[in-house]
Amino acid sequence: MSALPLFAAQGERRVVAPCELTTAAAITAGKVSETKGHEFTVRVSNNSKHAVALPRSPVFGWRVETLHKRDWRLKAEGGPVRRVSTTDEHIVATGHPPSLPLVEISPGGWRDFDVLLPEAEPALQPEGQRSTLKLTIYWAASADLAQSNRAVPPCALTPEWVVSMQKLPPPQ
DSSP states (O other), X not given: OTTXXXXXXXXXXXXXXXXXXXXXXXXXXXXXXXXXXXXXEEEEEEOSSSOEEEESSOOOEEEEEEEETTEEEEEEEESSEEEEETTEEEEEEEOOOOOOSEEEEXXXXXXXXXXXXXXXXXXXXXXXXXXXXXXXXXXXXXXXXXXXXXTSOSSBBOOEEEEEEEOOOOOO
């Protein structure tokens, strides 16, 4: 019973599958800010026959996992868009307000979105001498946005960035 107020405060919850025709890739932009961390670029490609629309400044969710032997283990996650669970690939978007205006991506086209995830920065640090990390950046339209515009993808974008890093020795 104590979880009811939490879900009520989040607004409408929408569950969607990852996109197949509208895809996304995440790359590091190479910029690092002391206060906001690494900057990433999410390139969204529209491989469908119809134009799609996304917010000019989408609100992303994120998940950082670390590789232990051959298994990915959750290290941290945040934001209004997340996976349902570690075993379910469906994505949950909680009632975040629509980010307007929208930008259109024509069939066969693409668009880059700059992403800063300062909350994820502590989880993106190596755990041991050598670590392999996977950052997944999530976007799915809120229920309100999906209902208000048919060009908004009915599915979720889930680009991943995998990096192996080595912990540097302390400065002397």
